[in-house]
Every structure is written in structure tokens, then in C-alpha cells.
Amino acid sequence: MTQMGLTREQIARRVARELQEGMIVNLGIGIPTLVSDYTPDGVNVIFQAENGILGYGPIAADESNIDWDRINASGQPVTLLPGACFFHSADSFTMIRGGHVDLVVLGGLQVSEKGDLANWMVPSRGMGSIGGAMDLAVGAKRVIVAMEHTTKTGEPRLVNECSYPLTAGGAVDLIVTNLAAIQVTPAGLLLEELAPGVTFDYVQSLTEPFLIRSANLREMEL
Amino acid sequence: MKKVYATAAEAIADVDHGAVIMFGGFFSNGSPTNLILALAEKGTKNVTAISNNIGLVDRLDILCQNKQLRKFIGAFPFRATSQGRPPIQEAFLAKEVEVEVVPMGTFVERIRAGGAGIGGFYTPTGIDTVAAEGKEERTINGVRYLLEMPLKADFAFIKAFKADTMGNLIYRGSMRNFNPIMATAARITIADVEEIVEVGELDPEVIITPGIFVDRIVKGPKHDPDGFD
Numbered sequence: 001m002t003q004m005g006l007t008r009e010q011i012a013r014r015v016a017r018e019l020q021e022g023m024i025v026n027l028g029i030g031i032p033t034l035v036s037d038y039t040p041d042g043v044n045v046i047f048q049a050e051n052g053i054l055g056y057g058p059i060a061a062d063e064s065n066i067d068w069d070r071i072n073a074s075g076q077p078v079t080l081l082p083g084a085c086f087f088h089s090a091d092s093f094t095m096i097r098g099g100h101v102d103l104v105v106l107g108g109l110q111v112s113e114k115g116d117l118a119n120w121m122v123p124s125r126g127m128g129s130i131g132g133a134m135d136l137a138v139g140a141k142r143v144i145v146a147m148e149h150t151t152k153t154g155e156p157r158l159v160n161e162c163s164y165p166l167t168a169g170g171a172v173d174l175i176v177t178n179l180a181a182i183q184v185t186p187a188g189l190l191l192e193e194l195a196p197g198v199t200f201d202y203v204q205s206l207t208e209p210f211l212i213r214s215a216n217l218r219e220m221e222l
Numbered sequence: 223m224k225k226v227y228a229t230a231a232e233a234i235a236d237v238d239h240g241a242v243i244m245f246g247g248f249f250s251n252g253s254p255t256n257l258i259l260a261l262a263e264k265g266t267k268n269v270t271a272i273s274n275n276i277g278l279v280d281r282l283d284i285l286c287q288n289k290q291l292r293k294f295i296g297a298f299p300f301r302a303t304s305q306g307r308p309p310i311q312e313a314f315l316a317k318e319v320e321v322e323v324v325p326m327g328t329f330v331e332r333i334r335a336g337g338a339g340i341g342g343f344y345t346p347t348g349i350d351t352v353a354a355e356g357k358e359e360r361t362i363n364g365v366r367y368l369l370e371m372p373l374k375a376d377f378a379f380i381k382a383f384k385a386d387t388m389g390n391l392i393y394r395g396s397m398r399n400f401n402p403i404m405a406t407a408a409r410i411t412i413a414d415v416e417e418i419v420e421v422g423e424l425d426p427e428v429i430i431t432p433g434i435f436v437d438r439i440v441k442g443p444k445h446d447p448d449g450f451d
Contacts, residue, residue: 049396050326051248051249051251051396051399052248052396052398052399053395053396067395068250068251068446068447069251069394069395069396069397070395070396071248071249071251071396073248075249075251075278075279086393086395086396086398087398088398088399088400088401088402088403088430089248089274089326089330089399089400089403090330090331090334090403092330093326093327093330093331096327097327097345097346097347116350126315127299127300127311127314127315127321128300128323129297129298129299129300129301129323130297130298130323130324130325130326130353131297131298131325131326132297132325132326132327133325134325134327134328134347134348134351134353135325135326135327135328135347138346138347138349139327139346139347165351165352166350166351166352167351168347168349168350168351169349169350169351
């Protein structure tokens with residue numbers, strides 16, 4: 001099956017449009033890590049890495065600026081922006097759980113109609129790592145999930161009820177996939193934006209719950 | 223009391239079979255590598271390891287390969303990889319090692335509680351998930367919380383940048399992570415540091431871990447990873 005719609009980079013680019021001036025933002029592992037590369041021009045956000053950095057900059061790409069005592073939560077060496085600071089893990093999760101982080105972008109395995117998130121364990125593997133995801137999903141003011149719309153075998157990741165172990169219940173606000181941008185609302189999943197060349201019916205055919213068609217349904221700006 | 227030890231082997235000489243040990247570090251950053259290698263060399267068995275991660279370019283994998291681990295408690299025991307299963311995953315599936323997966327914020331707060339003399343705490347993290355199984359749930363001001371219990375250890379193996387001979391510690395960059403918290407929660411805390419200076423040489427304004435939390439100090443080489451994946 002040819003993968004339709006957006007690349008991983010384009011998903012990250014669409015998510016990055018949600019970044020607003022002054023926000024404190026935490027990025028999860030996978031597609032979310034790419035989001036920092038697409039921060040809109042002129043928008044200053046402060047990235048928090050849960051291992052203990054506030055205000056990291058671009059990934060340190062060459063020998064001259066790699067310092068292994070400056071890593072993000074994906075283990076990549078990062079640069080620091082002016083005003084950056086370090087802190088221990090209890091302070092880090094005080095920021096996260098205490099509601100001091102404005103936005104978190106997480107990867108997803110399944111998201112339910114109610115915004116329940118499962119992102120840490122594929123049951124058939126019999127094991128998984130929670131990491132900081134449960135605290136981030138519960139504590140951040142806004143949660144965006146960036147993921148592929150279906151599994152590799154074509155099964156919907158947007159489901160009526162998550163069958164995978166939950167990360168948090170009712171936590172997700174916005175889902176950006178390779179096919180669409182979908183808001184979680186009390187009435188259900190509201191399809192707001194379609195990837196170029198993708199139709200509402202096509203997205204619906206790969207989504208388990210009924211999608212609500214936004215009155216303002218539009219093609220995604222990238 | 224003299225806190226400075228000449229070698230990592232001497233600093234961990236009384237870590238006996240069955241010890242419960244905290245290990246600082248996030249990936250290999252802030253990981254007490256010299257103490258881990260000394261423990262592998264010593265061959266202490268039935269260790270309970272309390273650590274954020276295992277096998278994420280830290281060297282705790284070696285304890286697993288050597289069959290020194292009985293149990294692992296942490297946030298990141300398993301990872302997706304294309305290069306076969308890491309030792310902890312093999313050992314878990316073979317039921318040789320017990321694994322308790324704890325959300326990271328709950329993990330560090332349990333250690334903080336253990337060090338601070340707190341009997342437990344309520345957190346919203348993990349409600350309606352497997353992390354809630356068997357735990358008391360309580361609603362406070364309309365928010366649902368889980369009761370989580372403190373974590374303590376026999377030993378904390380931590381990493382710092384510099385120590386003075388009283389055990390006051392400073393860190394460098396993101397190596398701080400779990401180290402200052404773990405330093406408070408063990409019967410004996412051993413710090414693996416890059417440099418030891420005389421008392422008075424560290425600025426009191428920048429000391430992160432007060433020396434009263436540190437029992438032993440040993441100087442050792444710094445271990446940077448070759449890369450990450």
C-alpha cells in the first residue's frame with residue numbers, strides 16, 4: 001500500500017504551526033522531535049527537555065558543538081539558547097505535572113474518540129516503556145498527538161476505544177496524522193483539515209469512530 | 223569522617239548480594255559508569271536496580287548480561303530497536319528479571335519522598351491506566367489521584383562533575399537529572415565524580431547536593447557515548 005498524504009517532516013511542520021510566542025513546549029520521541037526544526041519564523045518558544053533543560057536550541061550536529069552533558073530527552077546532543085537552564089528531574093516533573101508546560105507533542109499508537117491516548121506499549125510485544133508520557137499527558141495544558149493515521153498493516157489508530165494500554169484518559173486535544181488534522185471535542189472527533197489530495201471519505205474509511213465534518217473543512221496549509 | 227576513596231572497587235566493597243541500588247542518569251548522561259563497571263567486576267548478585275533507564279547507552283546492561291539483576295524499577299526499561307533485543311528484554315521475557323515500569327514523574331517523586339521522610343503522595347499521573355492497579359484512588363477538590371509510595375535504597379550510585387572532600391557536589395549540564403534526588407534516598411550514597419577539590423574551593427552559592435547526603439566520593443574517568451540511536 002502506498003502511504004498517502006504527508007511525510008513525517010510535513011506532519012511535524014503542520015504541528016509546528018500550533019507553536020505560539022512564549023510557549024513552554026515539550027516534544028516527545030519520534031515525529032514530535034522533528035517539530036522544533038519547523039518553528040515558524042519570528043515565533044520564540046522555550047523547549048523543555050524532561051531530563052532537565054529549559055531553553056535548548058537546534059540539535060548539535062558536528063564535532064565542534066557536541067557536548068554529551070547537554071542532551072535532550074531523546075538522547076541527542078543539543079545546543080543551548082541564551083537564557084537556558086538546567087535542573088534535576090524532580091523540578092522537571094514539577095514543571096510538567098504542575099501545569100507549567102503549555103504544550104506537549106507526543107507520538108501515538110491509538111487515540112480514542114474521547115481523546116484517550118495509548119502510546120507506550122504494543123500488547124503483542126509484552127513490554128513497553130512509559131517514560132515521561134503519562135505525566136506529560138496529564139500535566140500539560142494542551143496535548144497534541146502526531147502519528148501515522150493507520151498501522152503498517154492499515155488498521156485505524158483512531159478508534160472507538162483504545163485496545164492498547166492507556167497512557168492517559170481524555171488527554172488529547174488535537175491529532176495530526178499523515179492524512180488530517182482532527183480536534184477532539186465533547187461531541188466527538190472534528191475533522192478540520194485534510195492533507196493535500198486526500199478526501200473526507202478516504203479519511204473516514206481509515207478511522208473507526210464517525211468523524212464530524214467541520215463547517216470550515218479545508219486543505220492543510222504546510 | 224573520610225569520604226574520599228581511592229578506587230571505585232573500594233567505594234563499593236560492602237555492596238552485598240541482594241542490595242537495592244539506585245543509579246542516576248538519563249541515557250548515559252549522569253550515569254555513574256565507573257561504579258557500575260566496578261559492581262560488574264565485583265559480581266554482586268540479586269541486585270534490585272532503581273534507575274530511569276537500562277541499556278540506553280548507559281552500562282547497566284552489563285549487570286543484566288552478567289545475571290546480577292533480580293529486579294529493575296524504572297521508567298524506561300525497554301526500547302524499540304531494530305538490532306535484536308537488548309539483554310533486559312531477553313531477561314524479562316525469560317522471567318529471569320522482574321520489571322516494574324513507573325511513570326517518570328512518579329518515579330522521581332517516589333525517590334524524593336523516600337529521601338524527604340514523606341510517607342506517600344497523591345498524583346494524577348496514571349489514573350485509568352495499568353499504573354493504577356492495586357493503588358488507592360482518592361478525589362481531592364474534584365481531581366482524581368493515586369496514592370504512590372516512597373522508594374528507598376541501600377545504596378545510591380550517583381554521578382557528579384566535582385566534589386569537595388566534604389561531599390558537596392556540583393553538576394555539569396543535564397547530568398544532574400536523577401542524581402541529586404537519589405543522593406537523599408539511600409542508606410549510603412556513593413558519588414562518581416570527575417574532579418575532587420579541597421573544602422572551600424566550591425562556591426557555596428552553586429552547590430547542588432549538600433555534602434550531608436554524600437557518604438563516599440571516588441574520582442574516575444568520564445565516559446562519553448560514541449553516539450545515540
